[in-house]
Each structure stands twice: as C-alpha cells, then as structure tokens.
Amino acid sequence: MADHNENFAPNPDLGDHSKAQPPTSTNGDQTQPTGSASVSSFSRDTKREASWPSVLFYIHLNILGVYGIFVLFSQTSVITCIFTFLLTLCGILGVTAGAHRLWAHRTYEATTLLRFTLMIFQTLAGQGSIYDWVRSHRLHHAKYRTVDDPYYSDKDFLHAQVFANIRKLSPKQEKLLESIDMSDLESDRIVMFQRRFYWLLYMVLFVLLPINAPLEYWDDTVQAAIFVAFSLRYLIVLNVAWLINSAHFVWGLDKSHKQSDSNMVFLVTKSYWPQYHYLLPFDYQSGEFGNYGSGCTTAFIRICAATGQATKLQTMTTEAVKRGLTMAVDSGKPIVECLKQAGAEDMCTLNREHYLQNERLH
Numbered sequence: 587m588a589d590h591n592e593n594f595a596p597n598p599d600l601g602d603h604s605k606a607q608p609p610t611s612t613n614g615d616q617t618q619p620t621g622s623a624s625v626s627s628f629s630r631d632t633k634r635e636a637s638w639p640s641v642l643f644y645i646h647l648n649i650l651g652v653y654g655i656f657v658l659f660s661q662t663s664v665i666t667c668i669f670t671f672l673l674t675l676c677g678i679l680g681v682t683a684g685a686h687r688l689w690a691h692r693t694y695e696a697t698t699l700l701r702f703t704l705m706i707f708q709t710l711a712g713q714g715s716i717y718d719w720v721r722s723h724r725l726h727h728a729k730y731r732t733v734d735d736p737y738y739s740d741k742d743f744l745h746a747q748v749f750a751n752i753r754k755l756s757p758k759q760e761k762l763l764e765s766i767d768m769s770d771l772e773s774d775r776i777v778m779f780q781r782r783f784y785w786l787l788y789m790v791l792f793v794l795l796p797i798n799a800p801l802e803y804w805d806d807t808v809q810a811a812i813f814v815a816f817s818l819r820y821l822i823v824l825n826v827a828w829l830i831n832s833a834h835f836v837w838g839l840d841k842s843h844k845q846s847d848s849n850m851v852f853l854v855t856k857s858y859w860p861q862y863h864y865l866l867p868f869d870y871q872s873g874e875f876g877n878y879g880s881g882c883t884t885a886f887i888r889i890c891a892a893t894g895q896a897t898k899l900q901t902m903t904t905e906a907v908k909r910g911l912t913m914a915v916d917s918g919k920p921i922v923e924c925l926k927q928a929g930a931e932d933m934c935t936l937n938r939e940h941y942l943q944n945e946r947l948h
C-alpha cells in the first residue's frame with residue numbers, strides 16, 4: 587500500500603475542485619495569469635480543439651451500434667449473442683481489473699499468466715494501449731477536476747463522458763502527460779510488448795476475431811457479425827470504459843457539481859465510492875461504477891487471488907480509516923497521508939487471505 591506511485595496520488599482537497607481551477611505548473615505551483623497577454627497564453631495552453639477523426643468515428647459508431655440493437659433482436663443467433671457478451675465482458679475486465687486496478691493503481695500484484703490474460707482482455711476493449719490508458723488515467727487522478735484533467739468538465743455528465751473524449755489534449759496536458767512517472771509500466775515486458783505491437787493486436791483480436799468467428803465457425807449472418815459482434819460491442823465497451831473517468835458525476839458526492847462542505851461524509855456513511863477512489867485509489871475493492879466490495883471485477887480479482895494468480899491485494903479496513911482520521915486530527919497532518927499510513931500499518935497485520943473473509947469484504 588505504501589509503495590504505490592505518488593505521481594497519481596489523489597488531491598486531498600477534492601471539494602475545492604468542483605469548479606474550474608487555474609492550471610498548475612508541473613511542479614504543482616499555481617500559475618496565476620496576469621494581464622491580457624497571460625490570459626491569452628493561459629487559454630492557448632489549455633484550449634482543447636475537437637479531434638475531428640474521433641468525432642466522425644464516434645458518430646458512425648453510434649449509428650452502427652444502435653442499428654446493432656435492431657439486428658441483435660431480429661437476425662442474430664444465440665451463439666453470436668453469447669460470443670458478443672463474453673468478448674464484451676472480457677474487454678471490460680481488461681480495463682477495470684487490468685488497466686485500472688492493476689496497472690494504473692497497483693491495487694494488487696499479478697503473475698505473468700494473469701498479466702498476459704489481462705493484456706489480451708484489455709486489447710479486446712479497443713481503448714488504446716495499456717500504457718497510454720494508464721498515463722491518461724494517472725493524469726486524471728493527479729489533476730482531478732482541474733482544467734488539466736483530460737476528463738474534466740465543469741458542465742455535466744455528458745460533457746465528461748463524451749465531449750472530453752473526442753477532443754485533442756491541450757498543449758499543457760500533452761506536456762503534463764510527459765511528466766507522469768511510468769517507470770513501473772516500462773519495466774513490465776507484457777505492457778511494453780502490447781504497446782509495441784498494439785495496432786497488430788488490435789486488428790487481429792479486436793476487429794478480425796469478432797467479425798470472422800460468427801461467419802466462419804457457426805454460419806451467422808454478415809449483419810450479425812458486423813453490427814452486433816463488432817459495432818454494438820464496441821459501443822458498449824467504449825462507453826463503460828469512459829464511465830470510469832466520469833462516474834463521479836453519476837455516483838459522486840456533489841451531483842450538481844457544487845462544492846461540498848466535507849468530503850469525509852462518504853467515509854462515515856460508506857457511500858459515494860467514486861470519491862473514495864479519488865482519495866485512496868489503491869484499494870482493490872473500489873468499484874469503478876459507484877459500488878464497493880461487490881461487482882464482477884472485484885469478484886474476478888478475488889477468484890484470481892484464490893487461485894494464486896493475484897497476490898498482495900491492498901485494501902482499507904474501517905478500523906484503519908478511523909485510526910487515520912484520529913491521527914489526522916491529533917497530528918494536524920494531511921488526511922490522505924494519515925489514512926495511507928494507518929492503512930499500511932493495518933495491511934501488515936491483516937490475514938494474507940483477507941479477501942476470502944466475509945467481514946473484510948465490506
């Protein structure tokens with residue numbers, strides 16, 4: 587727990603970022619624009635142009651995917667439905683259990699076999715390489731709800747879910763991305779292999795396999811292969827993966843995007859889990875979609891742990907939260923620092939198979 591990367595440590599002052607903040611420099615200093623020249627360079631640095639290839643692609647994908655719903659109910663065999671469901675599930679697990687919880691936040695460690703499997707699964711999501719996904723997500727955490735957050739929106743869920751994803755990064759964001767520490771992924775041969783051969787893997791696993799298999803192996807229609815197994819699946823996986831970065835609008839503490847009085851409410855009530863994730867991202871039980879300790883990704887990680895494929899599952903017990911909060915009040919140190927320290931101490935005493943104990947699951 588203590589060794590997770592500090593570069594993507596959450597901003598402890600979450601409540602103060604519900605409105606647009608001036609950009610900060612890469613070393614964290616505030617860069618206040620002064621005068622009209624500074625204001626224009628401020629907007630030039632942070633302005634995000636539309637990525638027209640992405641916009642056109644998104645429009646086409648929506649049209650084809652929605653038509654896929656019609657084809658799904660009219661001319662798709664049961665085998666193609668099951669096949670599409672399995673590919674969709676694997677793609678989502680590749681992003682949630684793989685790119686997000688394993689590689690971006692190091693919430694557990696995985697054997698070579700599991701990392702390879704998750705790399706294949708993540709390729710089935712069509713979200714770009716693990717390396718690029720993790721780098722953007724780490725920047726998202728480091729600059730959460732500031733204009734430098736790649737998935738930032740001061741408006742609403744739709745802007746965070748869709749528009750932030752079909753814009754180019756601002757020049758400043760491009761620079762910030764370069765400053766993200768990726769040394770842990772650079773030493774992971776499986777991640778770097780996928781990065782190097784991403785487009786080849788993408789074409790074979792993500793495009794050709796779902797289209798070819800229904801035609802080749804169980805004689806389904808071309809329509810089912812293209813509009814259901816490819817387009818509809820892509821649309822679902824894409825939106826679920828994008829939701830990881832915008833879920834806080836749906837299940838977050840301040841749905842109307844107003845500043846909250848305290849972010850500690852969710853620790854007391856054990857609700858608003860997306861906020862918990864931004865505060866303590868190393869907990870393997872943090873669900874991406876407003877849940878905690880449940881969901882298929884958490885179950886998947888526990889099964890992997892039970893079979894010896896996943897080890898060192900990091901979590902945070904209620905006792906550690908209480909102790910961390912008390913420590914913060916007594917010492918006056920930042921809350922996140924105290925929570926991390928209490929959590930690390932607790933992990934040392936926690937049973938190695940805590941993920942199998944019922945009382946540890948919530």
Ligand SMILES: [Zn+2]
Nearest residue numbers: 686723727867
């Ligand atoms: Zn995260």
